[in-house]
Amino acid sequence: MNLPIRTAIAIAAVVAIVAGCATSPSSQDLDREAQAAMKASFRDQGIAKVDRLNQDLGQAACSSDKPPSDAVAERIMAEARASVEWPAGGQYFGDWREGEKLAQSGRGMTWTDPSAATSANGGNCYNCHQISKAEISYGTIGPSLYNYGKLRGVSDLAAPSSQAVVEYTWMKIYNGKTVNACSNMPRFGHVGLLDPQQMSHLMSLLLDPKSPVNSQ
Amino acid sequence: MKTFVVGMAAVLGATGLAQAQGKSAAEGIAEYRKMLEDGNPADLFEAKGEALWKTRRGPKNATLEQCDLGKGPGVVKGAFVELPRYFADTKKVQDLETRLVTCMEALQGFDGAEIAKTPFGRGEQVALTALATWIAAESRGLRFNLPQGHAAEKKSYEIGKRVFFYRGGPYDFSCASCHGEEGKRIRLQDLPMLTKNPGDGVGFAAWPAYRVSNGEMWSMQLRLNDCFRQQRMPYPIFGSEATIALGSFMGVNAKGAESIAPAIKR
Amino acid sequence: MADPMRIRAQMAGDKATVRVLMSHEMETGQRKDAAGKTIPAWFIQEVSAALNGKTVMTAQWGPSVAKNPFLQFNVKGAKAGDKIAISWLDNKGDKRTDEAVVA
Amino acid sequence: MHTRREMLTRSAAVMGLLAAAGLLPQDAQAAWSAAAFDAKSVADAVKALGGAAPVESKDVTITGPDIAENGAVVPIGCATALAGVKRLLVLVEKNPSALAAVFEVSDAVDANINTRVKMGQSSNVIAVAMMGDGKVLFAQKEIKVTLGGCGG
Numbered sequence: 001m002n003l004p005i006r007t008a009i010a011i012a013a014v015v016a017i018v019a020g021c022a023t024s025p026s027s028q029d030l031d032r033e034a035q036a037a038m039k040a041s042f043r044d045q046g047i048a049k050v051d052r053l054n055q056d057l058g059q060a061a062c063s064s065d066k067p068p069s070d071a072v073a074e075r076i077m078a079e080a081r082a083s084v085e086w087p088a089g090g091q092y093f094g095d096w097r098e099g100e101k102l103a104q105s106g107r108g109m110t111w112t113d114p115s116a117a118t119s120a121n122g123g124n125c126y127n128c129h130q131i132s133k134a135e136i137s138y139g140t141i142g143p144s145l146y147n148y149g150k151l152r153g154v155s156d157l158a159a160p161s162s163q164a165v166v167e168y169t170w171m172k173i174y175n176g177k178t179v180n181a182c183s184n185m186p187r188f189g190h191v192g193l194l195d196p197q198q199m200s201h202l203m204s205l206l207l208d209p210k211s212p213v214n215s216q
Numbered sequence: 217m218k219t220f221v222v223g224m225a226a227v228l229g230a231t232g233l234a235q236a237q238g239k240s241a242a243e244g245i246a247e248y249r250k251m252l253e254d255g256n257p258a259d260l261f262e263a264k265g266e267a268l269w270k271t272r273r274g275p276k277n278a279t280l281e282q283c284d285l286g287k288g289p290g291v292v293k294g295a296f297v298e299l300p301r302y303f304a305d306t307k308k309v310q311d312l313e314t315r316l317v318t319c320m321e322a323l324q325g326f327d328g329a330e331i332a333k334t335p336f337g338r339g340e341q342v343a344l345t346a347l348a349t350w351i352a353a354e355s356r357g358l359r360f361n362l363p364q365g366h367a368a369e370k371k372s373y374e375i376g377k378r379v380f381f382y383r384g385g386p387y388d389f390s391c392a393s394c395h396g397e398e399g400k401r402i403r404l405q406d407l408p409m410l411t412k413n414p415g416d417g418v419g420f421a422a423w424p425a426y427r428v429s430n431g432e433m434w435s436m437q438l439r440l441n442d443c444f445r446q447q448r449m450p451y452p453i454f455g456s457e458a459t460i461a462l463g464s465f466m467g468v469n470a471k472g473a474e475s476i477a478p479a480i481k482r
Numbered sequence: 483m484a485d486p487m488r489i490r491a492q493m494a495g496d497k498a499t500v501r502v503l504m505s506h507e508m509e510t511g512q513r514k515d516a517a518g519k520t521i522p523a524w525f526i527q528e529v530s531a532a533l534n535g536k537t538v539m540t541a542q543w544g545p546s547v548a549k550n551p552f553l554q555f556n557v558k559g560a561k562a563g564d565k566i567a568i569s570w571l572d573n574k575g576d577k578r579t580d581e582a583v584v585a
Numbered sequence: 586m587h588t589r590r591e592m593l594t595r596s597a598a599v600m601g602l603l604a605a606a607g608l609l610p611q612d613a614q615a616a617w618s619a620a621a622f623d624a625k626s627v628a629d630a631v632k633a634l635g636g637a638a639p640v641e642s643k644d645v646t647i648t649g650p651d652i653a654e655n656g657a658v659v660p661i662g663c664a665t666a667l668a669g670v671k672r673l674l675v676l677v678e679k680n681p682s683a684l685a686a687v688f689e690v691s692d693a694v695d696a697n698i699n700t701r702v703k704m705g706q707s708s709n710v711i712a713v714a715m716m717g718d719g720k721v722l723f724a725q726k727e728i729k730v731t732l733g734g735c736g737g
Contacts, residue, residue, distance in 0.1 A: 030371070034378030034461075041458035042444075045451035052385040052450050059383040063390060065411065104732070109386045109448045116386075126732075127402050136241045137731040139402040141394065186387040193386060244652030244729070251650055251660040252701075257550035259488045260505045404654065404731055428658045431507075431549030482654050497695065510703070512681065527617040531694075538693040544622040546677060546685040546703045548658045554699035558692075573617075 048111035062182035073181035080177040084170075085189065087196050092166050092203050093157055096213075099123075099205030102198055103131055109193065118195040123188070123202055131205065132212045141184055149207035150214040157207060169206060173199050245404055249480075258349055258426040258478035261433040265350025268343050274324025283319035285312070285351065296355035297475050300463045302366040309372040311463045312348050313437050314455040320344075332454045336438045348435045349424045352477040360421055360470040369464065376465025379458045380411070385448040391462070393447070395419070405482055410466050413473060420466040422479035429482055436463060489582035491557075491566045498560035498584045500531065502553045502568050510545040526551065528571045533557050534564055560584050622684050627676050627711055630684040634674070636715050642722035647712035648699075649728050656704040656730040661685075663712030664697035665722070672715040673698055678725075679708035704730050 042050050058076040061068040068076070105122020107113060113120055125131055128141035131148075152165045171178050174189030188194040194202075205211050269280045269292075285295035286303070300311040306318055320340070321328035331340045364370055383390040394402060395410040408419030424435045434442075440459050444452045452459050485505035491498050504526065511523025529541040538557055557566065562584050569579040624630035631639055648662035663673050673688045673696055685702045696714065704710075711725045 030374045031378060033371070034375045034382070037375050037457040037461060038379060038382055041456035042450040042452055048385075048445075048448065048450045050450045052448070053382075055382075055384055059388055062388075063378070063381045063383045065377070065381060065392070065396075110445045111451055112445065137403045139400070141397075141400050141402065141407075184389075184393050186389075191386050241652060241731070244650060245654050245731075248650035248652060248654050248660075252658065255501055255503060255552040255554070257503055257505075257552070260485060260503050260550060263488055264485055426550075428655045431657065508703075533693065536693075538691050540689045542617050542622075542687040542689075544682060544684055544686065546680050546682065548701040548703050552660075552699070552701045555688075556695040556697060558694065 045111035047109070047113060047116045058177050058181060067182060076177055076181040077179070080175045080187075080190070081171070083190050084174050084178060085196075086167075087170065087200060091196070092170060092200060093208065094197055094200035094204050096201070096204040096208045096211035098198075099201035099203070099211070100132065102194070102201055103205060104135070118192065118198060121193050121198075123194065123198070124186070125202070128184070133216050134212065145206060146213060148213055149209065149211070154207050154214075155209055157209075162207075166203070166207065169203060170199070173202055241404060252428065252480055256426055256478070256480040257431070258353075258424070258433060258480065261346045261349040261424075261426070262353045262478060263350075265346035265348070265353075268347055269350060274320065274326045276323065276325035278323050278325075280316075280319055280323060280347070282323060283316070285315055285319075292351055292354045294355055294358055296352045296477070297358045297360045298362055300369075300372065300460050300467060301363050302368045302372075307368075309368050309460055309464060311436065311455075311460045312351060313344055313435055314460065316344055316347055316351075317455065336435075336441070337432065345424065345433050345435045345438070349433055349478045352424050352475070355475050356477065358475055360467060360473050360475060362464065362467040362471065364468060372461045372464035373468050375457070376461035376463070379462050380465055385450075387448045389447040389449075391443065391447070410469060412469055413471060418473075420463075420470040421473040421475045422477055422481065424477055425479040425481040427481055433478070434481075484576055484578045487568055487570075487578065487580040489566060489568055489580055491560070491564075491582050491584040493560070493562055493584060494556075497556040497558050498533075498564065498566065499556050500554065500566055500568075500582075502551075504551045504553075504568075504570060504578075506549070506551060506570070506572065508545060508547055508549045508551060512545075524572065524574060526570045526572045529553070530569050531555070531557075532567045532569075533560055535567070618687070621687070622682055624682065624684060627678055627683045627713075630676060630682075631674070631713060631715075631721060634672070634687065634715070636713070636721040637719060639713055639721045639723040642714075642724065645712055645714045645722045645724040647710060647724045647726045649710055649726055651727075652729045652731055653704060654731060656706070658701050659704050659710075659728060659730070660699065660701050661710055661712075662697070662699040663714075663724075664695070665714045667696070667714065667716065667722075669717035670696040670714050671717050672713075674711075674713035674715070675700065675702060676711040676713065677702055677704055677708050678711060679706055680704065683711075704728065706730055 038053055042053060044050055055063065057079065061072050061076060102123040103125035106124050106127055108121030109116060126135055126138045128139040130138040130144040130146050133146060154162045154165055156162060175187040176183035176185035177187060186193055189199060205213055209215065272279055282289045285292065286298055286301045287295050296312060299315065300309050302309050303315065310318065317328045317331050320326040320331065326340060331344065334341045364373065380391040392411065394407050398409045400407045410419050423439050424433060427434050437454055437459060440462060441452055487505065488503040490501045506526050507524055508526065509521055509524040513521045515521050523545055525545040526543050529543060530537055531539045539555060564584040565581055566584060567579060567581045569577065571577040618634060621630050621633035624633050644667050645665045649660060653659045661675055663675055670690055673690060674684065675686045676683045677685055686700060688698050690696050707729045709725045709727050711723055713721060713723045715721050
């Protein structure tokens with residue numbers, strides 16, 4: 001337990017140094033006290049253990065009302081890009097109907113969820129994004145994904161011209177920190193929230209010309 | 217009977233079409249919320265809380281009428297809009313619920329640690345929620361004005377700010393992921409921006425609130441508890457420093473906002 | 483014992499508008515608990531309203547009336563100071579009567 | 586009500602309801618109409634209460650939101666200005682049991698009642714007025730139930 005705390009503090013200190021001289025010593029004391037308060041204020045419950053409070057570089061660097069420095073942001077994005085696993089056999093696509101079900105489901109990874117298995121998780125997509133036109137209950141934390149593939153000129157999933165968009169979209173779902181260091185979006189592939197097949201269903205929902213996202 | 221069914225199908229088609237072209241979803245939701253305003257079941261909890269305040273209970277068979285919520289023993293009106301605050305007797309910054317536990321312990325002889333361990337909606341936690349509902353209602357219409365004179369109160373705010381932005385867990389969420397920007401929503405629910413004055417009764421100033429979705433009264437401690445659940449964080453301990461510091465951060469930010477608690481929420 | 487109702491009765495013209503909130507689970511009997519066991523139905527089945535002791539309305543409710551039920555109706559010919567009594571009886575035989583004075 | 590004779594042939598529960606439908610003595614044990622509340626469809630529920638085939642009528646109104654933020658609590662109003670109403674019914678077409686509430690109204694109250702119901706999904710909600718002359722009139726409105734919150 002001690003090691004991660006120290007790591008987190010070390011990261012926080014690095015971030016403070018990199019961010020410049022705006023932080024006073026007392027602010028660093030408060031940072032340390034806040035870390036200690038977090039560790040003392042939570043307990044394990046079900047699948048949600050206190051080790052969830054241990055922060056990696058990106059989580060620590062994006063835990064402030066100020067963004068990290070360009071250098072730190074670059075490092076977060078570079079590490080994220082290096083972490084992306086591409087689908088075996090180039091199997092980017094599945095079934096948009098399954099993708100819609102995943103997009104609708106807000107389940108997964110809370111202390112009331114019995115299992116952390118990918119099969120127990122939803123994509124939570126509609127919580128933050130508009131996707132199909134039919135679903136009016138959508139969030140606005142993320143951009144609208146309505147007509148996602150159509151707006152990007154995808155009319156044939158297998159066409160070479162679609163390749164760049166396909167890869168970008170996979171990367172974004174797998175680990176959104178590849179594109180934006182402090183992205184609000186969960187890293188579905190990187191953290192193992194969804195398996196490659198589930199991600200392929202979401203890919204189809206967004207990009208398949210037959211998906212209601214693009215056909216309606 | 218057949219005519220009834222056929223007739224209904226025809227009408228259904230027509231009204232469905234008319235509605236699709238009519239009000240927007242947001243207008244529809246606003247209309248729904250307005251209809252629920254009159255007759256907020258929080259009233260039931262408010263009445264229960266008032267009775268509990270005045271009832272002799274606990275090992276000491278005493279009422280809570282001498283409880284000091286920050287404005288002197290027995291002063292209820294106006295206490296809610298100044299909490300969390302520093303209390304000299306406990307040497308701690310306390311929110312409404314932890315302060316009530318202190319009073320239940322000191323005046324009535326209850327075991328405070330036992331109450332803190334009790335799950336929401338059971339045993340003395342039920343009483344606590346009802347008491348908090350009534351105490352909040354006694355400050356309805358008053359404006360938030362948390363004291364920041366004591367060093368511990370300033371520190372609580374600063375720690376709360378850091379807790380608010382703390383990202384962690386499998387989703388990388390912090391409180392700020394949902395409540396750090398203006399005009400956002402999750403599904404159809406508007407998300408109050410809590411990093412600056414949220415305006416009248418949108419966020420902090422609306423709790424305790426009656427939750428329509430499960431028909432329960434939610435105190436601020438339970439509200440925060442479920443926020444952390446949805447953040448995929450571990451379980452926040454009742455009355456822990458992080459939860460109280462968050463109350464300080466949001467409460468100070470809500471300065472000047474009119475309290476509409478106890479409100480009714482989805 | 484069930485918690486008290488909240489009854490408000492206010493004159494509007496020559497009628498009293500009565501608003502009632504009842505404290506009740508209104509369990510449908512279709513939900514399951516965490517262990518997968520069905521939670522038995524528990525809901526108010528009968529409601530009656532009386533003006534100065536004379537019944538003016540009765541109702542039968544099913545489990546799809548919302549939890550902590552709300553009921554609003556108008557009583558004709560009431561005047562300030564009159565007594566409105568509301569009673570309910572649930573499927574377990576629990577009952578409750580509360581009274582309010584028309585304002 | 587000329588449906589009385591028909592009703593007498595039904596279950597004991599419905600017979601008990603007759604007592605409730607009449608001028609109820611102060612402390613009578615009114616029986617709850619299990620058959621009506623068990624009915625799956627709107628038509629069957631009305632039938633179980635001894636009603637004729639409902640006819641849509643502009644004289645009956647149903648009010649409610651177009652969209653419910655949560656199906657657990659949906660405010661509904663049912664009313665009619667017609668004289669001679671015996672009962673007002675509130676039904677939700679797509680609920681497992683359609684009937685939500687039956688109000689036996691006397692001349693001392695307006696036939697105008699507001700309450701709140703649960704809805705399992707988007708559905709038509711229906712107000713039925715059973716008249717003293719045996720007519721059964723209805724009005725309906727579609728209410729959309731949305732998925733709310735984080736959904737977890």
